[in-house]
Amino acid sequence: MERTRIAKVDNVKLSRRGEQVLGTLHLTPHHLIFSHTPPPTTEDSQADNTVSPRPRELWITYPIISFCTFRPAPAVSRQPSSIRLRCRDFTFVCFYFPDEAKARDTYDSIKSWTCKLGRIDKLYAFTYQPQLPERDLNGWTLYDARKEWERLGLGNPDLNCGWRISNINVDYNFSPTYPALLPVPSTMSDNTINYAGRYRSRARIPTLTYLHPVNNCSITRSSQPLVGVRKNRSIQDEKLLAAIFSTSSQERPLASSTPPSLEAESSNSSQEDQQFGSLTDFELSNAEELEDEVISAARREGKDYKPQIYGAQQHNLIVDARPTVNALAMQAVGLGSENMDNYKFATKAYLGIDNIHVMRDSLNRVIDALKDSDLSPLGPDRDQLARSAWLKHIAGILDGSALIARQVGLQHSHVLIHCSDGWDRTSQLSALSQLCLDPYYRTLEGYMVLVEKDWLSFGHMFRHRAGHLNSDKWFQVENDRMTGDPNRPGFGDAGAAGKALENAFLSAKGFFNRDNASRDSLGESDGEAQLFDPDKSTARPRLAASEAEATKVKETSPVFHQFLDATYQLLYQHPTRFEFNERFLRRLLYHLYSCQYGTFLYNSEKERADCKAKERTRSVWDYFLARREQFSNSKYDPVIDDNKRGSERLLFPKTNEVRWWSEAFGRTDAEMNGPRLSSGAPSVDRDYAGGRLTPVLTGVETAERSISTASPAPSARPVPSTASSGMAALAAGLSNFGLSGGSDNRQERQRPPIQSKEVEVEMQ
Template structure:
């Protein structure tokens, strides 16, 4: 790797929030450090007290955009380097010497973009201060202990812990152990895995301690245009939806011909429509399964939980799910799952979310050079609050189904690691007071985000990209990432058209052996190496390539949205959370800081491959060592469903969704105005309309649409899947809040707060 071209520059002017100070710029292998001496007060000067310099620390991975503006010819104006950071810090450095300015820009780009490997990031060199050394956050989450807390180890609940994925060969993106119904064998899971994208079969993530109803999660089924089906997948879901029954009618129930599942049947044997004729009792099987599940009301007395409304939640817009069928995927045919109802939530994919955040950045992008507040109209047009409201609405639906309707819920989107993680984790925050404690929330993040394979490496882009660096007046052609979040134009539309065509004609119907793909339903590129397709059926030796750069179109603020939605719940229920807003804000910062190994990888398997627990520190060390800073003084741990404000369950209030101003580095007045909260979706404050959560409800008998949200705010051309709204030009912005690599405790809370 190249060495820095310049390590120290004097007389640099820093512009931030409309103010300017002169100081010294230092470039280290892991940080940009700007230091300056503030004016000394008269009493301090009189006492001869030394002036304590102030420092601004910016870690390189948190830089999301950098622009160098050379000094204009025949002008006395200085050169400028503008940085936009992922924690919404905007700064500008003015350098009188243009040669020095170019060297500083080149050094920043080198340290930021030319690492090429995850294990060259700061986390692998970070030495924690003494308070952090007393903790080991990697041991905080013990899956066996957490499943036992939920009651999975009790036979009466009908669950067991499967180790079919102990070597990560069954599903590389799933955890090593996960709970499944006791009546389902690993052999059945093997066959069911062939029917779910990347073998991400329905498995348990939460078991309600009161009614034993469950939240399970999976990826989309491989339905395709031929309406493929899997008896094993249907049996697995039926068993899941019957686990809360005291009689467990499906326990031990073996459908006809399934006893032959180990006799060498292939995937085509199970899914080919012609081969399905070899199962003459398939319809009878469904009827028998459904009758066994529902019981005979004339002969059997109704029992607790018997009148369930079990739900399959497809987080995607209906049109997206249907379009995936043309590529061999899709959504469940409810004729084969008569024991449940399906709801489409209409939550947009990663590209729409990235584009929405870019529009927020457009409203904030001049924060370095002007003290003016953001444009409220631009903020409203971003649609950010609408997306947060939609996610909260979906989580509220799931929590009500489980907590109030005593029903089971299966959640999936495309691959089940973005929107699925948001909905699953947020609904558990609503259902379980344990996940509203400091340690409980950490366990929830470990379980539903880290172990279930959210692609942090792809979504956060820690290795950065050359596309996020530019020199003004030296651009060749149109730059799709234009300075500080400007929207794309005709070039972007042309790119989307090619991307859509490539996605339609080149997609392979692969599952567990295929390379990672995005939640953008029409993406066709390989996430690790665009333009290079791996042979079908041959698994890569390593999840992470030896040399890697960030794929801009794979980045998205998925986890940021989860933290934002959690902030909404915290703001609406301030006494029900043990942690405070600062905890969420610092967690958002460390998502991008690369100081800890927690958020650097795409899966549990990658963390094992990199030996992350021995080579890096856990982010939870940071919080546990400073626990007093993140505890909510209003927290009331008492649970009493008979007292208002102490109920076990909490639910989102969509009419109180507001801007998380501190996360965006702004005041509440600047983001939310002088009034109270912003209504759902950022609409005008006079509007009290609530957008329904369901974009479609589907059962074995009917399929209806409850609103036209699939067409809202976008145009879908025949034969395409809203690709124009999926692929945006720019990644999210975020960056630094405090010094990161010093053992000196006084430097851990710096000027950058």
């Protein structure tokens, strides 16, 4: 099909920030190019009358277009036809056409090149030919999983770190969304790992992502357990987590061998009446012995075991990134959160970070505050920016990351992180906490390795979240927009409760209609119903390739954007601790959507391997490594000295100083952050609804008792309503359990009253 109805349009007027220039619009298979020759300046005329100013060009790659509106020329007005574009890098432009027919042909061509591709391999990355010096680089080799695990201490017999690298997923059959190499405790056999995988959504078991080189404490990540309304359990999962939390001990509480009965039988039968608990008497006996062994060992660790680090007190933590109510609501569809009666060797904290739908809506509100940037030179509406709650979400993610980093780096404890499927909020928290803990990840190459490991290797749905194949819903004629499509960006809050209820029903339908033999907890789509079951011969016909790969608006979300924004906050607050500069983050955000490189086109390591992305496309790291000097921070100080203030190994965010990343939104600092206080910090409180931050810690749970926003314990200290210190919040919530938390000198404020609202079932 010929997608280009018109390849070149002359006398097109470009409007941007209220300024207009006349030029020519070119439509190529991969870019929209506007070129114009600026008028000569007085200095140019005096220098040489024979030299013409160089033409200037604006290149817009089609996948970066997030919204396109065609407005025909009104019959009763002399205003010309126009096409308005909003881009995911927050470029806002409007093109005015002298001829309505050419304007419509241009609109149809842009829509065809953007929405009618059908397959990922039709994107620009598969035809892009780099110029020197990129051509001599190969960024695909930058990350070597074994090399990174060796850097962290795995594979070194002298260290005896208690971990090994399992090949159970080397063919991706165990968990298609996980990496091929999985670091697991040395005491765990692959057979036990196999059974434990049946208790976690998509078999994303607790596995190592970071090992602290000083205290041998770990950050592990996973997906949610399949608890359900029947409160199912898995002895293998409990054993695996107990082994993880014991890896830093001198004494190993768990035997290296697994009881034969536990190896022979899965605690997750596909039949409902056998699922997660129908064990024989012999198995139940072994399970009880194992449970007693684990719990007593964990208790010994807190009383008799002398930590390797002087003064360390281990209080191992399970971090559920979701709000407490949302996590519990997932039990209705067979999922949920750990029953702490079965994990008595740990404490669980709910962080209250909202799901992808809330984050998408928040960014859409930011866009609404900026959306007239093509026509107006005025600054954004600060009140509208405040109502977006974007900064509140960034502060919550940073506070949760600080909590994890403090537990590992200061409390010398182990932390397991998960959300729903463990590839959105989990990746944010895991990567940011490592950025706080390890100076290596603050170097240019170290940050690239961190992205490769915690986002690309462990899986993140880049193709879905970034919407690379775009959607027809983002292309509308002006009259159509007035009908109020609830899926278009910035539509508002109308019908929010109805959408929440609809998502809940769709989620439940997708779960209960799935094949019971499947390891997946849900269909491919998070937040929408599974349309067909490919494993059943009686299933509905398969969708066409173009429909199967088309972007679903409800699956898009700025998850990776938030990670880059949170990194910017750390960079801004600690300008000497990072080797890279702000421009590096901004260009990385651009190339997330540009589709010029193959790095961010797929959802998992397996997908990249199956599609031969490394052979057929270039790595985005080629772009940065070839221009290293442009992305280097001139203020960077590589010296690490824990005895020198400002040079310590650890760093933590100041979440009460979170600010707008104005450069990323294409605005000035004054426009986005407003007047600055005498201390030099922006007036952040103005950018939060009600002027206050919400607590990052929404619930604490152990085997004995729980504290949550739904039903706080009467004797519990109130959780502070500021996101200024994750450990302060943790200390407030855990003080009654006798666990030591960090100290914080800030005045605690009373927690605001709980607002009743519709709870949306989590489909991260």
